[in-house]
Amino acid sequence: MPELPEVEAARRVLEHALDRRIVAVDDTDEWVCRPHRPGEIASVLLGGTLTAAHRRGKSMWCDTRDVHGEEGPALGLHLGMGGRIVVTDADGVRAGGDPRPDRAPRQAGWNRFTVRFDDGGELRLFDKRRLGRVRLDPDIDALGPDAEHITAAQLRERLGRSHAPLKARLLDQKVLAGVGNLLADETLWQARLSPSRPSDELDRSEVNRLHRSLRRALRAATANGGVHTGRVIEHRHADGTCPRCGAPMVHGTVGGRSTWWCGKEQG
DNA sequence: ACTCGTGTTAGCTG
DNA sequence: TCAGCTAACACGAG
Structure with a gap:
């Protein structure tokens, strides 16, 4: 479970999600995505891309570009006590050398946040305990x-x-x-x-x-x-x-x- | 069955 | 202002 070294490994996985066109976003978990309303994160990501993956301590964030190519708000991701970042290609194969099979379909209820790309792949925050967090423009400077x-x-x-x-x-x-x-x-x-x-x-x-x-x-x-x-x-x-x-x-x-x-x- | 815990944060209390 | 406590989340391990 994640402290700095585990989060750095997750950030590297996140890099596989960069520069892929976003065609769908599920941000309906109101606890994990608080204080945003459902659809708020989706509306800023749809049609755009993630352009870089950063980390400070246990917090990660992605720079974003919107559908017009303009820079958008950062997408903050935190794993909490047991969250995992999963990035897949069109065939559901996981990026980052993780050999474990992708159980997403069976454990869909534990996917707390999902971004789907136009190539059919996905970025997911998988988190049984719901202690992870997704938010726009996280206050990194407070760290x-x-x-x-x-x-x-x-x-x-x-x-x-x-x-x-x-x-x-x-x-x-x-x-x-x-x-x-x-x-x-x-x-x-x-x-x-x-x-x-x-x-x-x-x-x-x-x-x-x-x-x-x-x-x-x-x-x-x-x-x-x-x-x-x-x-x-x-x-x-x-x-x-x-x-x-x-x-x-x-x-x-x-x-x-x-x-x-x-x-x-x-x- | 029951307690504890690799995390964070708001809100309270002394 | 600071330090400590609780609740909230929800599950696995012992």
Whole structure:
């Protein structure tokens, strides 16, 4: 389920939907497409094309061109907790090397947003839980710097603004964009920092360590196929032990989210 | 059967 | 103003 590395993979799939003429749009899911009314998104896309696929943190958006070739509003896409982007060709074959069969016909009810192209292919947001989101001109500037590109200096300045627990700050998309619950636990474990440390109490070397750990965790997740491949992730359960020192993993709630940490190294 | 959760956000409370 | 809590979404896993 999607954090930054998974969303980047979805963005690459989205690139297969570019420069194809849009002939139909289903935007009738009023929850996923809120606050737009049914037909509103359709009316700006019909006859036009998507021209580029961007990502910042876990948010994606496509530039659009209307039927006259004029630039239109951006089409924002968010996967929520379990959404997937599916792009197909005329034969229903999925783009992006996804080997799983396309179950769209059988699971049509879980397609929350669909764009059909004149070549017969489709772009779909498939999302059982309806936590994904589609909207025009999403406010990307409300997000902090992308977690992949944030500098140590930016991170230091942003963490220094608040006394909230460190993990809560890492999860706050306005502080930096792209870190979810698993990536936060993995990053803090790698950096040997307590999730509940007041964010503004980290010294310079601790922030640098956190920054390096964030980059390492992101790189590894991208290379290995997702944040669930992080080293500490499989030890996030009762009876789990720290894969470095063997001490018991401790569980609690930090920043409103289920949190696991090494009781010895991250005390 | 029942609880929890890889996400976000509005609205409330202290 | 800030931090924390709840509800809303709806399903799978344990």
